[in-house]
Amino acid sequence: MRSSLVFFVCKILSAFIGIFKKNSGNVVGKIATKMDSNIIKYFKINCPVIAVTATNGKTTTNNIISYIIKNNGKKVVSNLEGNNMETGIVNTLLKNSTITGKVKADYITLEVDESYVPRVFRKIRLDTLIVLDFFRDQLDRNGEEEALILKIEEFLKTYQNNLILNRDDPNVARLGRANPENKNVFYFSVEKYKYATSEEKEAGEGKFCPFDKTRLDYEYYQYSHIGKYECKKCGFGTEKIFLQIKNVDVKNGSFEAEDERYETLANSIYAIYNFAAVLAFSKIYNFDAKDSLKNFRLDNGRCESVTINNTETLINLAKNPTGANVSLRILNEDEEEKELLFVLNDNIADGFDVSWIWDINFDIKNVTRVITAGTRAYDIAIRIKTSGFDKDKIEAYLDLNEAVKALYKTKIKKYVIANYTALQPTRKAIFQVK
Ligand SMILES: [Zn+2]
Structure with missing residues (x-):
């Protein structure tokens, strides 16, 4: 079906649904995708698109990024409720577009389900992809974690834009080598914190170098398999860091980055990693994040x-x-x-x-x-x-x-x-x- 007709019908539909029901979930997104499975391709997007993917922490990270952009006086469109599959993204874009499918935003930030990254971004522009972590999650839906990583790796082989990666997670850092031509790979890392351990105490994955199957040498683990590791054979794990968080104090909610002291309401190493990604994003886009991080409140059951x-x-x-x-x-x-x-x-x-x-x-x-x-x-x-x-x-x-x-x-x-x-x-x- 002609995309202009789909946009027209769905905009009217969402106006009607809006009258009757405040929280319609992604119903309109589902209908639009049903009418044209490639409808997402036809949105007119003239602003940067940022996507966050991970097993854990993508909702929080996406919400903070959106908050920062807003605090810097820009109009941002985001799927804050976490509808992170294709229909949910279509729904978000529909809600914020004109009747001809032009998205009204200065920035779009999206939380995207790991398995949907290739699917969605083969169809719409992507300026920055942030990858936080990969853990074992809902195996019966996603299949093996390795298969998931391979799918994203395949997509990244031709991707040339910003790629923000957690260097402390080998499952994520490996994506930095997917396209050797891409000069826009940025790693973030968090310095050893008080409760880091020398032994891995929690469910672990990714103990071998993905490039030569050599056992990774770990200096410490922050949590799970996240930590400081190195492959002695190929140097995996020693990539140059773009944004480093230091002097983490989880008890009082503070840390340092780029010679600045940050305060936060969050109290976990897990949140600090999300902030590291957020600060790498802010550094690239030149946003001031300090007040936003201080005031951002994790709610809705996330800490x-x-x-x-x-x-x-x-x-x-x-x-x-x-x-x-x-x-x-x-x-x-x-x-x-x-x-x-x-x-x-x-x-x-x-x-x-x-x-x-x-x-x-x-x-x-x-x-x-x-x-x-x-x-x-x-x-x-x-x-x-x-x-x-x-x-x-x-x-x-x-x-x-x-x-x-x-x-x-x-x-x-x-x-x-x-x-x-x-x-x-x-x-x-x-x-x-x-
Ligand atoms: Zn190696």
């Missing part, structure tokens, strides 16, 4: 800190072992006494296979009680018990509201971890506690 019933509560999403390990790492770095609620579902969007919980490092400290909930409340309870945690201190509830009620029987500080479909119901249940 969200709230006070419920006079009890400090930290809520974090975890949809794979690394996400969970990061949350538990934050918990362990906090020396106060605390209680943990872990909510695990196995709905379609979570992936039916919950075996990933066996890759979580449950070596938890100063936790006096664990409560589990979700459709897989018992699986996660057994997993925690198997790690050596006292079984008399574990309570499992299939009913989420009951679990939350039990959680707030005490005034001890709470840490809450929930997987994908469990997150919003858990937040809702928590916010209802009086």
Whole structure:
């Protein structure tokens, strides 16, 4: 169908849907893609397009970038709600375009699902691609992680524009060699922080050099397989760093980069890596990020800190072992006494296979009680018990509201971890506690 007709119909449609329903998800994007599977190609885009992809952290990073652009007085279009597949991106662009498909923006920043990067950006322009990390995630949807990386690598072979990569993740840094002709590869890195270890303690991937299969020499691990490594044979891991974060203080939320001291509300090494990517972006585009980083609040269950019933509560999403390990790492770095609620579902969007919980490092400290909930409340309870945690201190509830009620029987500080479909119901249940 003629693209102009699709734009016309869908703009009218979205106006109608907008009248009846505030949150229509990506319904119009789905309809538009159904009418013309290549509709995304026909948007008229005359501004830089920035994309963020990763297993973990893409929503946060994309949201901060969008926030920074806005704070610098520019109009930005972004899929902030995390509709990160092709239909979601079409939906976002439709919402912000004229009836002829001209996108009204100074910048477009998109969070993009890893498997959709080649698919989407073979059809529309891409000026900067940011890749944060690759972990094992939802294997039954994405297939092997290696296959995913190979797909992106293939796409990058002919890509000439900005490529911002995490040098501390070998799965990501390898993408820098995909196109030897590309002079616009920028690596970011975070200097060793207080809780880095010399042994890998969490679910790990990528221990071998992808170019010659030599075992990578690790000096330290920040978390999971992220850290300082080197291939003694080919020098992989020693690429020149474009943006380096130093003197990380997760406890007080501060770090240094480019001779500047930054303050943040975030308290995890995981967030610091997101900031490193954000600062590399800001450096390339010449944006001032300092105030934005200071004021940006992570919410919506991404390291969200709230006070419920006079009890400090930290809520974090975890949809794979690394996400969970990061949350538990934050918990362990906090020396106060605390209680943990872990909510695990196995709905379609979570992936039916919950075996990933066996890759979580449950070596938890100063936790006096664990409560589990979700459709897989018992699986996660057994997993925690198997790690050596006292079984008399574990309570499992299939009913989420009951679990939350039990959680707030005490005034001890709470840490809450929930997987994908469990997150919003858990937040809702928590916010209802009086
Ligand atoms: Zn090598």
